[in-house]
Amino acid sequence: MNRLLGFCVIALALASSLFAKTPVILDTDAYNEIDDPFAVAYVLRSRDVFDVRGITAAPYHGGDHAVDSPAEGVALCHKEILNIKRIMGVTDVPAYMGAPRFMTDTETPVRSDASAAIVAEANRCAAKGERLTVIAIGALTNVASALLTDPKLAEKIDLVWLGGHLDNASEFNLNGDRYAAKAVFDSDVPFTQIPCFGVVDKHYVPCQWLIDNLKGCGAIGEHLTSLVKWANMDRRIIWDITAVGVFMTPRAYTFETCGRPTIYIDKDEYGPARPGAKMRRAVEIDKKPLYDDLFGRLSEVYNKKTKLF
Numbered sequence: 480m481n482r483l484l485g486f487c488v489i490a491l492a493l494a495s496s497l498f499a500k501t502p503v504i505l506d507t508d509a510y511n512e513i514d515d516p517f518a519v520a521y522v523l524r525s526r527d528v529f530d531v532r533g534i535t536a537a538p539y540h541g542g543d544h545a546v547d548s549p550a551e552g553v554a555l556c557h558k559e560i561l562n563i564k565r566i567m568g569v570t571d572v573p574a575y576m577g578a579p580r581f582m583t584d585t586e587t588p589v590r591s592d593a594s595a596a597i598v599a600e601a602n603r604c605a606a607k608g609e610r611l612t613v614i615a616i617g618a619l620t621n622v623a624s625a626l627l628t629d630p631k632l633a634e635k636i637d638l639v640w641l642g643g644h645l646d647n648a649s650e651f652n653l654n655g656d657r658y659a660a661k662a663v664f665d666s667d668v669p670f671t672q673i674p675c676f677g678v679v680d681k682h683y684v685p686c687q688w689l690i691d692n693l694k695g696c697g698a699i700g701e702h703l704t705s706l707v708k709w710a711n712m713d714r715r716i717i718w719d720i721t722a723v724g725v726f727m728t729p730r731a732y733t734f735e736t737c738g739r740p741t742i743y744i745d746k747d748e749y750g751p752a753r754p755g756a757k758m759r760r761a762v763e764i765d766k767k768p769l770y771d772d773l774f775g776r777l778s779e780v781y782n783k784k785t786k787l788f
């Protein structure tokens with residue numbers, strides 16, 4: 480009897496771990512490029528996989544939706560997160576305002592509701608023996624600021640970041656806040672990098688194909704279609720979904736473990752890795768299963784079937 484009871488307890492524990500959702504915060508410059516709203520919608524339609532603890536607005540400067548300052552950029556990103564939540568009928572996921580400026584050195588955080596939320600949710604997870612995953616798809620200001628605010632945060636979170644290139648460190652998200660990127664690379668936070676050029680730049684798809692696939696995706700499909708049309712390009716890459724896809728279609732990814740390079744503030748190349756400092760890096764991503772999963776989840780058929788909202 481005791482043996483049977485023990486077996487049941489183990490089976491239940493295994494089942495709960497198999498079906499445990501990943502606690503996640505998505506940090507996004509949602510108004511910068513049209514790919515961020517795809518990623519936000521993807522996360523919000525994947526709540527069988529993610530326990531979404533919040534979506535944080537990242538600052539940006541320049542960009543597709545050009546802005547004059549990071550303060551203007553982060554405010555528009557926050558507004559766009561709220562807009563996507565409204566369109567999708569999501570009322571139980573908080574949107575947090577991020578840093579209004581970039582970091583000015585590698586040691587001074589730019590505190591914000593976003594960095595505070597990352598620290599608070601990481602502590603909530605840690606209290607239950609869990610780890611918070613932060614998926615970052617913009618400049619790393621909020622993440623670096625959280626790491627600097629709580630020196631023990633690196634022990635409590637895992638980070639997946641779309642940014643940098645495979646062979647050099649001159650890329651929009653990285654350039655947005657090089658001090659923040661350096662602080663993150665110099666930290667001990669478990670870190671998966673999804674490089675842009677050399678990996679995700681193989682993911683060009685025709686814009687008309689995106690529009691065709693968004694038919695039948697309801698109000699969020701119409702919103703994403705309007706963004707694709709606004710971009711007015713023949714083909715493009717939906718960069719940011721690849722950071723979400725790490726959890727959704729992991730078999731589509733080939734990773735390598737590599738040294739964790741030094742980021743220079745004033746040089747485009749990666750510097751040598753600190754001795755023993757490692758990270759995981761995607762080197763190849765098969766886009767077909769990723770897009771199949773994305774559009775399947777965005778469809779109204781899926782939405783009605785799962786009754787998430």
Ligand SMILES: [Ca+2]
Nearest residue numbers: 508515616617
């Ligand atoms: Ca982005």
